[in-house]
Amino acid sequence: MTLTLADIRAAHTRIKDRIHRTPVMTSEALDEKAGARLFFKCENLQKIGAFKARGATNAVALLTDEEAKRGVVTHSSGNHAAALARAAKLRGIPAYVVMMSTVPQAKVASVRRYGAEVILCEPTYAARVSTANSVVERTGAVFIHPFNDPRVMAGQGTTALELLEDVPDLTDILCPVGGGGLISGISVAIKSINPEIRVFGVEPKGADDAAQSLAAGRIIPCTAPNTIADGLRGTLGELTFEEIQRHVDGIVTVSETEIVNAMRTIWEVLKIIVEPSGAVGYAPLVDGQLDMPGRRIGIVLTGGNLDLDTLPWMTPAKA
Amino acid sequence: MTLTLADIRAAHTRIKDRIHRTPVMTSEALDEKAGARLFFKCENLQKIGAFKARGATNAVALLTDEEAKRGVVTHSSGNHAAALARAAKLRGIPAYVVMMSTVPQAKVASVRRYGAEVILCEPTYAARVSTANSVVERTGAVFIHPFNDPRVMAGQGTTALELLEDVPDLTDILCPVGGGGLISGISVAIKSINPEIRVFGVEPKGADDAAQSLAAGRIIPCTAPNTIADGLRGTLGELTFEEIQRHVDGIVTVSETEIVNAMRTIWEVLKIIVEPSGAVGYAPLVDGQLDMPGRRIGIVLTGGNLDLDTLPWMTPAKA
Structure with missing residues (x-):
């Protein structure tokens, strides 16, 4: 079940007309600050x-017609949910999304806009899983995991194909790690094309399960995440951990201050x-922790x- | 002194390696909301x-070496100031920028980062002009007006060349109007290439001097602007008014609520x-005022x- 470059290239052919070719942005000011050349692949x-x-578009495209007509289901902290809802809408099939009741309202609204049915559950991973299982039983929909799924990992890896096409002479890649779907796909693509390029995962110190897992040689669950980076609070999956062990050069952990400073600097x-x-x-890079x-x-x-x-640097206005 | 398409094409050749080719963004959601196809030329x-x-890059590039070595000076509510400072830095010449003391700190900092000397003045147009004049007397620097200058207008018009190259079959263009430099250049370029494309200016109801001026057939000063859109509080120049009279199909005025809603929708x-x-x-378009x-x-x-x-929808955090 090892992911290959061929899987990722096939995924790109399959999805490229249904996604944006996102720009790679550069900034003289940020280059000067970092003492390096920075190439921002703008998946935002x-x-x-x-x-x-x-990943969601690739997974939905790979369903047989028989599978597709029963619809798809997932549990997600947000972006995979919207992505799956949109992919299902494009194919004209139902989507069921289990979300924890604590998820930001903007993410719930985004999923509903794409026509998915949202099922809220208690804010625990166990509740997410059991609620999704009950939806599968009720509807026969196909479960699409947010990251621990080769179809999803292959789709996420297409990010690297585009980045490398635009900037062939990269020396390093920095990529956030949550469940590991993105960095799995990216590291497989990159190391297959050019093993000299180093691939580093980045995660919050308050959710450093990937660093701990790599050190321990087994998956260490992220039990009490404490970070503003709500998309990175999950635990690695078996499939993603396998690719990370094989291909990733290291994991860098960052403080909450560095995360907020990075966010604000990018905005500004x-x-x-x-x-x-x-x-x-x-x-x-934002405060010089890593010097490259x-x-x-x-x-x-x-x-x-x-x-x-x-926003992290503001308090809400009084209504 | 009429601006021509040839001026604008020459400006593009002159500046294109010193500016970004900005993307044209699209959104299925915003198209659906507007009932039209929208192409956002991202000069932000x-x-x-x-x-x-x-415009600033074009103007500085056109200086003789003799002129250039004395430097450039301008008065500006902000973005032209940073632009001129950067253009001067690229050519290795001094820049002097007169800014009203009420300008947002972020804009002052941005200008200083590019190495320009900032001279703050009283928040009146008269003070801007007289302070800039005294800098010219003191330094011999060349004054580059933020909009009422054919070199600047030609530079701004290059926006339209790129937009039309990316989306040749446009039917309409909506463009903010402040001093009129951008819409002058854009309307000359567009009407020269394809007179069927309609060009509309948009301005705040609280600073509707362009609408008033077009109606009156003469420049009506913007005496008491009342709008959050701080870049659009100026009065048209003689050169820009001439091009606007000749080429622009109409001016649409918008409320403060529409401006803030438009801003937030674009962010989201x-x-x-x-x-x-x-x-x-x-x-x-954001609230359906204009139906196209x-x-x-x-x-x-x-x-x-x-x-x-x-931000307009928030109050600042307590320090």
Whole structure:
């Protein structure tokens, strides 16, 4: 069940007319600050505002007609949910999305806009799983995991194909790690094309299960995540962990301050909206924690969905 | 002194390696909402965060070496100031910028980052002009007006060349009007290439001097502007008014609510940062004031520089 470059290339052919070819942005100011050349792959500007559109679209496209007509179901902290809802809508099939009742309202609204049925559950991973299972039993819909699924991982890996096409001479890639779907796909693609390019995962110190898991050689669950980066609070899956062990050069952990500073700097300088999780790939560089002089660094900005009423540097206006 | 398409094409050749080729963004959701196809030309993602990089770069490039070595001076509410400072830095010459003392701090900081000398003056147009004149006397620097200058107008018009190259079958263009530099250049380019394309200016109801001036057949000064769109509080210039009279199909005025709604919708859906003035081109469509069913509408998003601590829908956090 090992993911291959061929899977990822096939996924790209399959989905490329249904997703945005996202831009790679650069900034003289941020290059100067980092002492390196930075190439921001803007998946926050992707359909549904996150790279998750890639994996979900690939997974739905791969269903047989028989499977497809029963619909799809998932549990997700947000962006995969919107992505699956959109992919299902494009194929004209039902989508059921289990979300924890604590998820930001903006993410619930986004999923509903795509016509999916949202089922809220208690804010625990166990409740997500059992609720999704009951939907499968009731509807016969196909479960599409947010990350631990080769179809999804292959779709996410298409990000790297585009980035490398635009910037062939990268030396490093920084990529946020939550469940590991994105970095799995990216690292398989990158190492298959050019093993000299280093691939680093980045995760919050308050949700450093990937760093712990790599050190321990087995999956360490993320039991009490404490980070503003709500998309990175999950635990690695068996399939994603396997690819990460095989291909990723290391995991960098970042503080909450670095995450917020990275987010705000991207807003101010690149003039684009990233959510906290989406800015994590840039967080090791924003305050100089990681010094990579002269390198050519690809940074994946993963998503831009957040509630604009509760930015980390502000308090909400009184109604 | 009439601006021509040849001037604008020559400007594009001159500046295109020193500016970004900004993307044209689209959104299924916003198309559906408007009942039309919308093409957002993202000058908020331009160098210095605004289209003003185009005109200033063209003007500085056109200086003789003799003129250039004395430097350049301007007065500006912000984006032209940063643009001129950057253009001067690229050519290695001094820049002097007169700014009203009420300008947002983010804009002052941006100008200083490019190495310009900032001279603050009283918040009146008269003080801006007299202070700039005294800088010219003191330094011999060349004055580059923010909009009423054919070199600047030609530079701004290059926006239309790129937009039309990417979307040749546009039917309409919506463009914010402040001093009129951008819409002058754009309307000359568009009407020279395809006179069937309609060009509409958009301005705040609280600063509707362009609408009043067109109706009166002479420039009506913007004496008491009352709008959040701080980049659109100026009065038309003689040169820009002439081109607007000749080429622009009409002026649409928008409310403050429409401006803020347009800004927030762009942030939420396109995931990009526009300042209030920068969102004004979309404001006639956001709440359905202007109904243009089935049209293919180019919307110029002009800038993305604003203080992220004081968004219109929030109150600042207590320190």
